[in-house]
Amino acid sequence: MANPVSATLARAILKRGREGPVRGGNPWIFSQAIERIEPPSPEAGALVTVHDASGALIGMGYCNPATTIAIRMIAWGETPTIEELVVRRLKGALELRRRIIRDDTNAYRLVNGDGDGLSGVVVDRFGDVLVMQILTAGAERMRPTIVAALNELLHPRSIIERSHGAVRKQEGLEDYTAVLAGEPVTETIAVENGIKIRIDFEHGQKTGYFLDQRDNRAMAGAIVSGARVLDAFCYQGGFSLAAIAGGASKVVAVDTSARALEIARRNLELNGHPASAVEFVHGEAGKFMAETANRFDLIVLDPPPLAGSRGDAERAGRLYVELNTVAMRAIAPGGRLMTFSCSTHFRADDFVRAVRFAASNAGRTLRLLAHLGPGPDHPVLLGHGEGEYLTGLLLADL
Known part of the structure; x- marks a missing residue:
């Protein structure tokens, strides 16, 4: 496809022989596998194109030079706009869940980070309430785009963020809790395998359940x-x-x-x-x-x-x-x-x-x-x- 953004992105060049894991689908690129980034010292969370030692494009990710996992891949073989990528990933995640979630269940994970091609992003659905975790600097930059896309796709009553934990600290981020869209919700009733469960968004662990x-x-x-x-x-x-x-x-x-x-x-x-x-x-x-x-x-x-x-x-x-x-x-x-x-x-x-x-x-x-x-x-x-x-x-x- 066309490459609309690569000209504006920094380029990460991997060391010779270190591209195997990422070509094999591992989204994590550790700092010792990177030969150089051009121009150097990108901001934490900035998008970069990723190339092998010969310069061939592998894909696109976001970087944080201050962490051991220096780049987290979000696209392979292409460099789409982040808006296009987020919408495509969320549509794919929703379609997968529609095929695998039982009819007597409305509580499930909608986005599972790297497993859904959105590294550092977790979204759990509890009926008409969505709870999001943003764990990395790159995911922080995607927050507005993700919220807009979720609103467009699902029209939830509320989107709540409960982002905390060791990964955020490693990324240089403070814990963060907020209502991102819709009305404030402290708890809701969801259904799992036909069983009703009360979800406590103020005190529950992680996203509430x-x-x-x-x-x-x-x-x-x-x-x-x-x-x-x-x-x-x-x-x-x-x-x-x-x-x-x-x-x-x-x-x-x-x-x-x-x-x-x-x-x-x-x-x-x-x-x-x-x-x-x-x-x-x-x-x-x-x-x-x-x-x-x-x-x-x-x-x-x-x-x-x-x-x-x-x-x-x-x-x-x-x-x-x-x-x-x-x-x-x-x-x-x-x-x-x-x-x-x-x-x-x-x-x-x-x-x-x-x-x-x-x-x-x-x-x-x-x-x-x-x-x-x-x-x-x-x-x-x-x-x-x-x-x-x-x-x-x-x-x-x-």
Whole structure:
């Protein structure tokens, strides 16, 4: 296609032999792979064209010379205007979700950063409310264009931004919360797999709810008929609600957050369940599992990230072993464990290894029924293993 903007963009030239990953679909270009940028010292977030050592065009990305990930690609083999690119990416993301999201669900991830070709941008949809996270300097520059395109495509009641976290700090950005379009909304009711959920935009984690577990909650609900279920680190009770809908005979939910437990109770009421449908425990899930005399037919173990950085990986490994050991000891004979790691800095194979150590410690012989991860509304580029973060295993006692 025509190249309407390349003349105005800086050019990033990669070192010889370093173009393989980006040509293979990895959007992250690290600083050590770059030979030079012409003219030098572009502003943080500025668009650049990316070329191999011979000068051949690879595509377009935005750069931040102050970060280890110096360029994040947003287009391959072309350099469209940013307005054209954003509209095309959002239309593609919406069409994908229309094909894969169940009719009884209006809560899902609409844009998953690099996986949807908009690096640094996350958009979660909760019915007629959109919640956006802008994580990088380049994404900051796209904000007005994204908001305008979302308004045109979806006409939402509100677009809220809740941008915070370690990536923004690395990019030199402060945390930012605002109503970007429409009316101020502090909470809303969304529907996931036919279950109503109350979304708290003022106090909820991330965008207000963890949508990456939606398909795993559906799976849990499908295997719990008549079962005794423990929802460890229950947050707002998503797995507990799925268990009740699936016909579980007993549900215990444990979390250290009194606010999350209160929302979980309100979610019970919202779905017409009595308060006695779930036994809520305000406390530390690991301690509860270690001390309880009860045995469960299904335990869902979904702790928060245990490795905040690569330096935390060894400690996280020990914690995953400890948590899974006590969980396995609390499983009834023939029971099942659905266990997860959402730690970006703890690799999937290391998590599997930790769970194996835990099985040995617990003296349990377990079968692997399924590898688990986020739903298809959280796509990852095939060449971008770094984009994978949620790892799960469904195990069954032999």
